Amino acid sequence: MRSRTLAIYPRPDQEFKKRESLDFQLQRSAIYKTRPHGKLIHFYKWLSYFLCGAITGIVCYGWEWLVEEFVKLKWKATQPVLLDDSIGLGYLVYIGISILFGAAASLLTLYLEPLAAGGGTTEMMGYFNGVNYPGVFSVKTLIVKIFGLMFAIAAGLCIGKEGVLAHIGSIIGYLLIYAPFGFMKYFRNNEDKRDMAAAGTAAGVAAAFGSPIGGTMFAYEVAAPTVFWSFELTWVLFFTSAVSCFFVNILASLVEGKGFGEITNSGVIKFGSYINDKYQLYDLISFGIMGVIGGVLGAIFCFVNYTMGKLRKKYLTSNLRKFGETMFYVIVTGTLMYFAPLLVQDECYDVDVTNPTSEDYNEISKKFQRYLCPDGKYSPLGTALFNPLGSVFKIFMNGDTQFGFGSLALYLIIWYPMTIFSYGTNIPAGLFVSGILIGCGYGRLFGLFVSSYITSNVKPSSYAVVGAASILSGYARHTFSLAIIMMESTENIDLFIPIVFAIMVGYVVGGVFQKSIYINAVRFKNIPFLIETIPQGSSHIRAEDMMKAPVSMFHFKAPVKEVAEVLSKTSYNGFPVINTAKKLIGIISRDYLMVLLKNKVFAGEFRKDDYSNFNSSQRHSLNSEYVKEKKTLSRQTLDGLDKDSRKKLILSHIDNEEDEDVDIDLHDIKDSLPVTWEDFNHKFNDAPPSFNEVKDVCDQNMDKKMDLRCYMEHSPHFVQPQDSAQKVLDVFRLHHLRYLPVVDKDQVIGIITRQDLFTYMSII
């Protein structure tokens, strides 16, 4: 099923062309070096991450608590009617509540922010890859994600939540930058926003699973092919995740009535101490088989979901139809769930808390549901269907609960197809948790089969967690974070080898048939994604084939007239800066030009003193005869002067028309500059700035010039026309570029944008 044909490049025009890229890398200009730094800024940074973790933890816990209450409420309202009145009346109550919640979820999504539908993982993958998604990180999306998902789960739909919690976390991190704290002003740029969003992602997953390392690794996998990932970032994310877990834990203690202060690192979802089984070597055979089945089930999942997606795009064109689809699933799921336990009405087991097999069992037994079972007994299927998702794990994984073949089979028959169908409809929805639930049921069924027909040494409950790992691995393929999350959630390192084994088998088997669900979605949504290797089909392409020409560029003393014309007539975002010999000496972005215009930074205007011209001494050089006497400043010259003369010298130097390689320390003259680093850093939204904002300034100063040398990115990266596509890709990816000039014989002959490059790449 996996496409093995060579795609034809360049790709035809597609949706991704509409996407803008982000400047993830701050321009390394002279003004950039004057930015505030030091211990205080460092402290503010950690404080921001602390806040991000704390808020994410609190929001995630509060969210989870509300959802649980809703789900419990629904069955609490239904159960007495079912027992005392009639099955039919119970159904009406059950389905009525479901429809209310479902309608709320669907309408909220459709009318407030349709972008919030789905998991959000793919959009995050795109964002971390450098694509601008206005709307994906907004207050509206946050609201829809929080309440839409809450209502959708309360409606009984077979969906998970972790992807959504990750997204909620990332939005919190992103929006936090705009919070009205003074110190946040240092971080209002794309680079810091990205890092905060990544931290929020980690914190969200960490809060959901009580898994700080797993959360960090999840964020790492989501951002995988990009290399902005520094070691420091890993540590920062880990810190944020730990903070998030800490707050979840404090809140959980309070809510459970344990009082303020019990430190137990429990996440919202926790398999906890419910599992305490050991494995034998021969169990690995079973786990291998489970891995294979999990991989196949995962592949089918991906395939059907992908096909459904295509059909949806084609037929569900109006809001009414979209709403109809969601409500259809709500009704079908509700109906199936409500009536399913009737089919296995004879499967009733004693609650039996008199024999204290384990403390955990006591806690779990409180969650048992009777359905139509006599008093003192519980219906396993009813218990699995009408409880909050988090509790269902524990019930499946506990060795003292009892499930029959019929209950487990029915559970899978409802959850597996309904998850596939529900994910992708117009509500926020995750996949991880539903995958774990399906996997638990399937693992337990498999274990029951083995223990009934092959060897009675096996406990079916111990197979549940392995089943969960295999299914998840089969479709999500986020293998590393998955393994860690499973390990942290189960709090049992003995299970580690079986889990890793099942994950690897599931990964390989799933990969034979289908790409992962996330990759499918990235492809389906046409998200421009730079991967590590140029596909075979376009390996013969060179830089000159990809570039656009002619290029709009400026001399470093750019006339305002020229700048205004280019800014108003083109939509380019980056402009090469050249010297009099037309040699490339820098790059400046549209944003920076706009800031310069807004602040009326024109050549020579910063000068506040008179100064005499000053010829600087020879440059320092160790290795080479090449460096001749130049009219540039050396550190040695400057160090010998007092502050005033230094300032004068630098100012004279900066205004020197002849010297193009200004790469000088602006610290001494920071106060004389009409613009500061913060002016460039204060960018409150991601929409490209409109030229109208500076039109007046331009009209009034048409005869002036702008000196771009202190504000442009100096030492820009560039390629030669005959350079291979792979080199272009490497330079783009490793240096986080948005545009890359092509230079031949010292002249800029073209420019390659991220989009141009993407045109020649497969979508993974």
Place this chain on the structure above:
Amino acid sequence: MRSRTLAIYPRPDQEFKKRESLDFQLQRSAIYKTRPHGKLIHFYKWLSYFLCGAITGIVCYGWEWLVEEFVKLKWKATQPVLLDDSIGLGYLVYIGISILFGAAASLLTLYLEPLAAGGGTTEMMGYFNGVNYPGVFSVKTLIVKIFGLMFAIAAGLCIGKEGVLAHIGSIIGYLLIYAPFGFMKYFRNNEDKRDMAAAGTAAGVAAAFGSPIGGTMFAYEVAAPTVFWSFELTWVLFFTSAVSCFFVNILASLVEGKGFGEITNSGVIKFGSYINDKYQLYDLISFGIMGVIGGVLGAIFCFVNYTMGKLRKKYLTSNLRKFGETMFYVIVTGTLMYFAPLLVQDECYDVDVTNPTSEDYNEISKKFQRYLCPDGKYSPLGTALFNPLGSVFKIFMNGDTQFGFGSLALYLIIWYPMTIFSYGTNIPAGLFVSGILIGCGYGRLFGLFVSSYITSNVKPSSYAVVGAASILSGYARHTFSLAIIMMESTENIDLFIPIVFAIMVGYVVGGVFQKSIYINAVRFKNIPFLIETIPQGSSHIRAEDMMKAPVSMFHFKAPVKEVAEVLSKTSYNGFPVINTAKKLIGIISRDYLMVLLKNKVFAGEFRKDDYSNFNSSQRHSLNSEYVKEKKTLSRQTLDGLDKDSRKKLILSHIDNEEDEDVDIDLHDIKDSLPVTWEDFNHKFNDAPPSFNEVKDVCDQNMDKKMDLRCYMEHSPHFVQPQDSAQKVLDVFRLHHLRYLPVVDKDQVIGIITRQDLFTYMSII
């Protein structure tokens, strides 16, 4: 204490100048693209990693088992003499055995491989950063590491082992590439060797601590500032670590008599289920204080150790003195340990296994030592001093064991200074485990203090693990892997928040006073290390200041005479390749030139058929008017031809004197080439090749030419003379370069090597 002065760059000539760099990045040449790949190679790769994990696991477990037996044996021989005869006679037995083991360890290190002294972590950091360390990954080093450390620990020295086990693992991975398996031939290059060594590192740590994720993260932190770390590598390392743990576990089951097949993921060191304490919020105050003390103790550790290192370098110049130093520590440590329990002779506690407080206690009680206590009682200090290190953790962390103030204080008074002194003497030695031991003792002492004088709610044993984390963090600062290792080793996620908290406090406090012990060692040993940012002091330096000129370079049709002369007279490792217009079109390494000469690859000689000249059609181009008709081949042209014509056309094209940008698919003519990709890949040692190997070939073919175009790295990276040092560093680091040409107006005017760049950088 931290140096805050601006260092003066360029640094004066130092030891690091002697170090060669490695070509970690394979040359992306046309011949490179013909390398075998596909599923089979992929399978072989995973098989290699499996072998690496399995062998490392087996070696580490076997090693650990032997060490434990030695340590037990020593006290088994001493205890009866001490009790039945006299204290003096017991001392003679004890110190005699210690001296024997100590002498063996020291002599082995001094005479077989002095390089094997110390932990090896710094050398690994250097290696992963691209420095060639011949001898560090050799069979001799492996032997000394294994047996030297074994004897040193048996001698009773206060040293750890994990760094050494990591190094042992990395040597196993590295040497495995040379194993006589046919399929290994695909991996005999620096890139794969580095990956295998990293996998071995991870497997070694994983085996030591039973911590597959921790092992992976340890390898990541060791390799941190480089960016060769791909996501795939993380996953591969994780796999290797899991395999290693799996084998440790199988062996452990066998040795413990549980039979073949019990799957418990236990490493060699395991704190295991010995801890089952919960924490309260107010405990965090204690943990914060512990973190501060841990940080200070760690900083003192680093400072004293660094000073000792300098003194050693100055005074310990002969083997005799080095041997004397080691033996001095053996005798002092042995004497202190033997007599210390006498001082707290009254601290004797009941073994008391009749009251089964916990299963674990039963197991631990077998390890109690009497020293001079009456029958049925144990001496806590004797127990802590005369047991294998792995057991001591468990004893400290168990809540049912009893320790008095005197015992704990004496333990610390022996271990803390003796560890500082012993680490760095001429034996293989690690630091992690000794840090954990000191931390456990210190944590327990702190806990005892709190429980005695402040609140009795606290269990001293529960403070042990937090103490361990804070001390380790104070000097090693490998924070992320440390947290994971502690979490995996304690098998208790409840402890996670306190551990992370203590680690963070220890990290910050330690960092205020001192750099980490590893960074100190990197600086001390003058290991060239490329960090992420150019230091402030050399930020004004430009590419032209760093470069060496003139450069030895070749035309792409290089006369053998010229090549032979340059190879024999210079020691450069990379040579720019230029075209007739002197424009840079490629780079070729010394190794590649040697292979070409050895295989007599001269221009035109691969031609096996006649062919007519062929003018290819226009190049494909989408975006630009720049691309004119060129005499190059396009894929479109080739696709229309049958195999024979295609071959002819490519061969004619390749021999075309005028076309310099050969970047063509060699697959079709692979068999016609006189040399294959494997010829370049088979490199059995890291020593630079000697010119004498090809002298004869050169002498016989002085009139011939070599066509370098298919073998050179095409699209090489280069910089312009005025580019900033930061850009040079970025390009070096991100693209793993060893040399970087400087190009001005299309002419190569200089070349920067890794060493030139390092001259302008601080050592972290």
